[in-house]
Amino acid sequence: MALNAGKIKGNAAPQERVAQPDMEPGTYPVRLVQVIDMGLQQQRAWQGEAKPPAQDVMLTYEFVDVFMVDKDGKELEDKPRWQSETINLRSFKADLATSTKRIKALDPKDVHEGNLAALVGAPAMATITVSKKGDKTYVNIRGLTPMRDRDVAKLPELVNPTKVFDLEEPDLQVFESLPEWLREKIKGNLKYEGSKLQEALGEGQNKAPKPVQAKEEPAHEEEEEDDAQADFLGEDSAPW
Numbered sequence: 001m002a003l004n005a006g007k008i009k010g011n012a013a014p015q016e017r018v019a020q021p022d023m024e025p026g027t028y029p030v031r032l033v034q035v036i037d038m039g040l041q042q043q044r045a046w047q048g049e050a051k052p053p054a055q056d057v058m059l060t061y062e063f064v065d066v067f068m069v070d071k072d073g074k075e076l077e078d079k080p081r082w083q084s085e086t087i088n089l090r091s092f093k094a095d096l097a098t099s100t101k102r103i104k105a106l107d108p109k110d111v112h113e114g115n116l117a118a119l120v121g122a123p124a125m126a127t128i129t130v131s132k133k134g135d136k137t138y139v140n141i142r143g144l145t146p147m148r149d150r151d152v153a154k155l156p157e158l159v160n161p162t163k164v165f166d167l168e169e170p171d172l173q174v175f176e177s178l179p180e181w182l183r184e185k186i187k188g189n190l191k192y193e194g195s196k197l198q199e200a201l202g203e204g205q206n207k208a209p210k211p212v213q214a215k216e217e218p219a220h221e222e223e224e225e226d227d228a229q230a231d232f233l234g235e236d237s238a239p240w
Contacts, residue, residue: 018071022137023081023130029147029155030126032106033082034060034163035116036178039189043088053190054088057116058182059102061126061141062158068238080159082238083128085141089116105144120162123147123155160238170197 036058043051061083068079090097092114103114106122124144131138147155165174167186175183175197192198 018069020068020081023066023128023139025128025130027125027127027145028066029064029151030061030083030124030144031064031155031158032059032120032122032124032162033062033158033160034058034084035120036060036163036165036182036186037167038086038182038186039167039195040191041185041189054090056086057089057099058084058086059116059141060084061124062160063126064123064156078159079238083126083139083141102144105146108146117164117166120164121158123152167191167195167197170200172200 038056038058040053041056042053045051063081063083066081067075067077068081069075087098087102089099092100092103094100099116100114103116103119104110105124106119112118125147126141127143127145129140129142131140163174163177165171165178165186167189175186178186186192186197187201
């Protein structure tokens with residue numbers, strides 16, 4: 001085997017990260033690009049009151065007309081911006097649950113009967129809020145509303161491939177493609193021991209997952225009878 005590194009292709013240095021401009025608060029067309037089952041997770045206390053564990057799911061949206069920019073401020077149309085949120089997955093009969101609201105916005109005709117995994121690629125209008133804490137800017141998905149059929153007909157398709165991870169049928173290729181902090185979060189779920197994922201990973205029941213460090217998050221308002229948490233990832237969660 002030749003040891004001349006100069007002849008090996010694909011060894012370019014990583015590109016310098018470009019600071020992205022803040023998004024403006026408002027309503028944007030999006031498509032759901034990822035649905036990630038995080039399992040049964042401990043919940044943060046709310047106003048000093050402990051909350052019972054709940055199944056968490058991370059939803060990631062690809063913006064249709066908001067893109068990353070290069071160092072010269074030029075939009076990169078092959079790199080749309082992403083935004084994620086983590087919500088509690090409740091019964092579809094719970095009308096006030098954030099998960100029910102999201103599903104109804106993505107599937108207003110109830111074609112998929114509450115099946116989130118079937119909704120990747122579905123369009124909606126996402127309302128975002130933008131807040132600052134110190135030198136950090138945070139984006140929250142405050143709500144989704146259905147998109148009109150005539151607007152859907154003109155909407156571009158997703159730029160990136162969809163991704164679904166379901167703990168009931170864990171796909172290891174999908175799991176290994178997730179960021180390390182998210183993989184550890186999933187492995188830290190309260191039902192990991194003896195789960196299909198643990199078995200697929202070949203981890204014995206005596207092997208405890210690594211502790212997950214809490215991500216810094218700003219205070220946010222609770223949505224009626226459910227809790228939607230922002231995953232302040234934005235373009236950091238995108239595959240580039």
